[in-house]
Amino acid sequence: MEIPPASAALKELDIPHRIFRHENPVDSFEQAARERGQRVSQVVRSILFRLSEKEFVMVLIAGSAQVSWKILRKHLGSSRMTMATEDEVFAATGYRVGAVSPFGARNPLRVLVDESVLREDEISIGSGIRNTAIILKSADLRRALKDAEVVSLTEDERRIP
Numbered sequence: 001m002e003i004p005p006a007s008a009a010l011k012e013l014d015i016p017h018r019i020f021r022h023e024n025p026v027d028s029f030e031q032a033a034r035e036r037g038q039r040v041s042q043v044v045r046s047i048l049f050r051l052s053e054k055e056f057v058m059v060l061i062a063g064s065a066q067v068s069w070k071i072l073r074k075h076l077g078s079s080r081m082t083m084a085t086e087d088e089v090f091a092a093t094g095y096r097v098g099a100v101s102p103f104g105a106r107n108p109l110r111v112l113v114d115e116s117v118l119r120e121d122e123i124s125i126g127s128g129i130r131n132t133a134i135i136l137k138s139a140d141l142r143r144a145l146k147d148a149e150v151v152s153l154t155e156d157e158r159r160i161p
Helices: 005-012 029-036 069-076 086-093 115-119 138-144
Strands: 018-021 044-052 055-062 110-114 122-126 132-137 149-151
Touching (some): 055 086, 055 115, 110 115, 115 138, 115 149, 122 138, 132 138
Parallel strands (some): 055 110, 110 149
Antiparallel strands (some): 044 055
16 A cells, blocks of 8 residues: 555654544545544644745645635745645645645645644644545654644634723
8 A cells, every 4th residue: 555655755754643544535634634533633744835936835724724814924924825726736746635734745845733633642644645634743743744833823712802
């Protein structure tokens, strides 16, 4: 069986993880979490944002949480950005939408990790192959992404006056 690119990259970094292969195509966070024996908040999405023609940033966020564009723009100091198209995602990462991972990407990318990702002890993330995930400890994700910035990119009702 093919070794996912993210797994190969994690092995090079000596980061413990396991590969989970879904038996059927995954259509939702809920399905992914259920089949992996996890809660939705443990499923981490890797979202690519386009800042300019050749500049992208990857945001890791847990479950169904939504990135606040206002907070992201402020953090990056950029008033103009879009979500990357499927073609841009592939060109920048080498991965197809639905399998994107911060590990083993084609090009080095700036990575922002929303603090929601680190609230769970164990998480799952894209592997580079559709319907296949990498399961690892959030502390190991943090160790593997030592240059990533941990930020709060969601609107938190507790912070709103």
